[in-house]
Amino acid sequence: MKRWLVAAIVLLLGRGRGRARLRGRERIVPPGFPDRRAENVVLVLFVCAAACAVGFVVVYALEDVPSQTQYLGLSLGLAFAFIAAACMVFAKRLVVTEEADEEYGPTHPEEQENVEQLVRESGDRVTRRRLLVLAGGAAGTALGIALVTPAASLGPLLDVSSFYRTPWRRGVRLVDELGRPLTADDVEEDTFYTAYPERADREQMGAPLVVVRLKPVELHLPDDRRGWAPDGIVAYSKICTHAGCAIALYRKPTFPPVEPRPALICPCHYSTFDPAAGGKVIFGPAGRNLPQLPLLVDGSGNLRAGGNFSGPVGPSWWGVRKHGARP
Amino acid sequence: MIRRVVRFLDERSGGAPFIRKSLRYVFPDHWSFLLGEVALYSFVVLVLSGIYLTLFFEPSLVQVHYHGPYVPLQGREMSEAYKSAVDISYQVKAGLLIRQTHHWAADVFVAAIVLHLLRIFFTGAFRKPRDLTYYVGVTMLGLALLEGYLGYSMVDDLLSGMGLAIGYGVVMSIPFVGANLAQLIWGDPYPGRHEFESRMYAFHVLLLPLLIATLIALHLVLVAARHHTQFRRSRETERRVVGIPTFPGYVPRTFGVMFAVFAVLFLLGGLVQINPIWEWGPYHLSQATNGAQPDWYLGWLIGALRLMPNFDVTIGNYTLVPNAFWGGAAFPMVVFLVLYLWPSLERRLTSDYAFHNLLNRPRDTPWRTAIGVAFFTWVFMVFVAGASDRLFVLFAVSYSGQIWAYRVLVWVLPAVALVLTKRICDELVRSEDVERERRAAEAEAQALA
Numbered sequence: 001m002k003r004w005l006v007a008a009i010v011l012l013l014g015r016g017r018g019r020a021r022l023r024g025r026e027r028i029v030p031p032g033f034p035d036r037r038a039e040n041v042v043l044v045l046f047v048c049a050a051a052c053a054v055g056f057v058v059v060y061a062l063e064d065v066p067s068q069t070q071y072l073g074l075s076l077g078l079a080f081a082f083i084a085a086a087c088m089v090f091a092k093r094l095v096v097t098e099e100a101d102e103e104y105g106p107t108h109p110e111e112q113e114n115v116e117q118l119v120r121e122s123g124d125r126v127t128r129r130r131l132l133v134l135a136g137g138a139a140g141t142a143l144g145i146a147l148v149t150p151a152a153s154l155g156p157l158l159d160v161s162s163f164y165r166t167p168w169r170r171g172v173r174l175v176d177e178l179g180r181p182l183t184a185d186d187v188e189e190d191t192f193y194t195a196y197p198e199r200a201d202r203e204q205m206g207a208p209l210v211v212v213r214l215k216p217v218e219l220h221l222p223d224d225r226r227g228w229a230p231d232g233i234v235a236y237s238k239i240c241t242h243a244g245c246a247i248a249l250y251r252k253p254t255f256p257p258v259e260p261r262p263a264l265i266c267p268c269h270y271s272t273f274d275p276a277a278g279g280k281v282i283f284g285p286a287g288r289n290l291p292q293l294p295l296l297v298d299g300s301g302n303l304r305a306g307g308n309f310s311g312p313v314g315p316s317w318w319g320v321r322k323h324g325a326r327p
Numbered sequence: 328m329i330r331r332v333v334r335f336l337d338e339r340s341g342g343a344p345f346i347r348k349s350l351r352y353v354f355p356d357h358w359s360f361l362l363g364e365v366a367l368y369s370f371v372v373l374v375l376s377g378i379y380l381t382l383f384f385e386p387s388l389v390q391v392h393y394h395g396p397y398v399p400l401q402g403r404e405m406s407e408a409y410k411s412a413v414d415i416s417y418q419v420k421a422g423l424l425i426r427q428t429h430h431w432a433a434d435v436f437v438a439a440i441v442l443h444l445l446r447i448f449f450t451g452a453f454r455k456p457r458d459l460t461y462y463v464g465v466t467m468l469g470l471a472l473l474e475g476y477l478g479y480s481m482v483d484d485l486l487s488g489m490g491l492a493i494g495y496g497v498v499m500s501i502p503f504v505g506a507n508l509a510q511l512i513w514g515d516p517y518p519g520r521h522e523f524e525s526r527m528y529a530f531h532v533l534l535l536p537l538l539i540a541t542l543i544a545l546h547l548v549l550v551a552a553r554h555h556t557q558f559r560r561s562r563e564t565e566r567r568v569v570g571i572p573t574f575p576g577y578v579p580r581t582f583g584v585m586f587a588v589f590a591v592l593f594l595l596g597g598l599v600q601i602n603p604i605w606e607w608g609p610y611h612l613s614q615a616t617n618g619a620q621p622d623w624y625l626g627w628l629i630g631a632l633r634l635m636p637n638f639d640v641t642i643g644n645y646t647l648v649p650n651a652f653w654g655g656a657a658f659p660m661v662v663f664l665v666l667y668l669w670p671s672l673e674r675r676l677t678s679d680y681a682f683h684n685l686l687n688r689p690r691d692t693p694w695r696t697a698i699g700v701a702f703f704t705w706v707f708m709v710f711v712a713g714a715s716d717r718l719f720v721l722f723a724v725s726y727s728g729q730i731w732a733y734r735v736l737v738w739v740l741p742a743v744a745l746v747l748t749k750r751i752c753d754e755l756v757r758s759e760d761v762e763r764e765r766r767a768a769e770a771e772a773q774a775l776a
Binding site: 018019028029032060068069070071072073074076077078079080081083084085087088090093095096097098100101102103104105151152154155156157158159160161162163165194196201203204205206207208239240243244245246247248249266267268269270271272282283284285286287314315316317318319320321322323324 | 351353380420421423424427428436489492493495497499500501502503504506507509510511512513514515516517518520526552553562565566567568569570571572575576578579580582583584585587588589590591593594595596598599611612613614615616617618619629632633634635636637638639641644645646647649650651652654655683684699716726730773
């Protein structure tokens with residue numbers, strides 16, 4: 001039994017096993033000296049890699065390990081790191097670093113001419129080449145267009161009327177995030193409110209509003225918007241006219257003299273709108289004012305829309321009116 | 328054994344000469360040549376980790392309520408896409424590791440491509456006969472940006488939604504066709520129809536990876552066909568390439584790089600948190616967060632969008648070119664146009680139509696180096712401007728003040744960089760000349776003595 005075991009170990013680890021040498025041939029790879037120390041290092045590194053890999057499986061199998069992700073990453077990362085190190089030691093110390101050279105590939109002028117000749121001669125029998133090319137081109141183009149036509153099924157390519165769609169009509173009640181009606185008394189100064197149309201889809205461009213209360217004396221809305229801001233409460237579309245992010249910053253209270261005016265700001269590119277001046281752009285990249293929604297206060301103090309927005313909501317597009325053009 | 332395998336292959340493919348040649352293919356050695364390999368191996372990690380993630384991710388915008396182990400999101404309404412991504416992070420064992428590794432690999436992938444591009448540019452490796460290889464590479468950079476953007480947009484967390492809204496705004500802003508294109512892609516005003524999510528998914532997990540993989544193959548075949556470039560050191564010439572042969576020298580080296588890349592990515596994925604989507608929360612149209620930043624490789628676009636002063640091109644009351652077009656579409660188009668045109672432009676300007684297998688040191692082509700540094704400074708400054716909101720939030724540096732400063736710096740610094748780089752290059756070359764003369768004189772003096 002013992003002899004068998006020894007024999008097996010010798011067979012597995014034994015050095016100098018009969019290597020098939022190609023006798024009588026010149027070496028291709030230049031010879032080098034063995035390096036036992038480097039071999040040992042590579043051996044140890046491989047063992048460490050194996051240990052880490054096993055560690056990964058163990059950590060994975062365990063339940064309720066705190067910081068499991070970290071241990072998993074650590075064990076797997078280290079396993080790879082050890083193998084990487086082994087490869088590098090192997091490359092630097094255990095294979096011959098030769099400096100070989102070879103020619104950069106040639107070009108083939110003769111063959112180039114042959115190809116040209118071949119193509120030219122193949123077309124010899126054609127008499128009306130230009131006409132054929134034209135007809136072939138027409139066929140190809142038409143077919144190409146035909147093949148991409150089904151892509152139009154992706155969306156209503158030619159119908160852009162939905163950009164003007166909003167759920168706001170005269171009399172629609174404003175509700176807050178939980179669906180409760182927003183009353184004029186709820187709206188305080190120095191903060192902003194997000195409001196939605198009652199019983200409508202909130203995940204559409206035209207739905208969300210940003211509502212703020214300013215002192216009526218501070219307001220200087222355009223003349224045609226008199227009566228749009230009961231008690232100084234103004235409402236604007238919450239979607240920035242620059243790139244469609246939600247206006248989620250309100251600069252109030254202000255920091256005079258640096259930033260003298262209260263402002264609604266989009267955190268994506270800091271388009272800055274003046275709520276007192278009908279949503280006018282005062283800084284940042286937006287090119288179009290923020291659409292304003294006229295407000296009313298009904299008998300029970302609830303805020304309601306007095307109509308639709310002053311202009312199209314959402315990012316601008318080719319052909320949109322810069323001012324006005326109520327949706 | 329070896330003989331049997333080789334005989335087996337050769338008898339069935341006639342490939343022995345090819346194998347022999349491949350094994351002795353020569354790789355010139357320089358640290359900067361590894362950058363492309365880092366990108367390649369990051370791509371391997373991306374594909375493998377990505378396949379794992381597809382087994383759990385649910386590309387659907389159907390709204391559900393969360394009832395998982397992460398308490399702050401209890402009962403919140405969210406899309407199945409976002410919920411499945413949170414579940415991958417919290418409930419799939421090793422899911423968070425793979426998700427974070429995937430994300431890190433994407434960031435490293437693009438970073439390696441950009442550094443590789445800089446290396447290629449400043450050493451003149453894009454010149455004939457490798458301009459085609461270069462064009463393929465630049466195309467892959469563009470595809471990688473799009474692929475990364477779709478990847479983090481699919482998750483439908485708050486940051487995804489904000490990024491997509493901006494993408495929508497930029498598509499809308501394209502002159503003539505923007506509105507129609509947006510309708511085609513989204514099917515409805517943003518956030519669009521539910522199909523949009525599965526379309527992104529198809530592009531992210533199938534079309535774009537396939538395209539990138541094909542281009543990688545083409546890139547490598549072209550590299551191998553015309554061989555690597557090399558620096559002139561001793562025996563290197565335009566005609567002979569000098570280096571380490573594939574086997575036995577190069578294989579363990581490149582495996583070393585590969586496993587090192589894997590190691591770094593998995594260590595990052597396990598130990599360094601990235602894109603903690605559960606903190607951002609699910610996306611809703613009416614929500615946005617301050618100080619939000621995309622992945623680093625889109626920073627230049629957000630910077631350009633922010634820097635643009637507020638004007639739209641209009642005729643009368645009609646908008647012709649909305650503002651988002653300049654930063655979001657025109658700017659990257661200019662950058663990629665310059666990248667694509669540079670090899671032919673340089674050929675024409677220098678009337679140099681020759682083959683080039685030897686690389687330039689940056690100092691030896693001072694004008695290219697200077698123009699390149701100026702160009703990349705320009706893009707980099709726009710990139711830095713993209714982080715101005717972070718400086719604002721973290722250090723309360725006035726945002727509008729920063730933007731005005733950047734609007735000037737973006738033009739001034741490249742000009743300064745141009746002049747400075749040209750002078751540094753010239754000085755370096757001159758100092759080498761002086762050094763050479765000194766050596767010669769000393770040798771002469773010694774010979775006399």
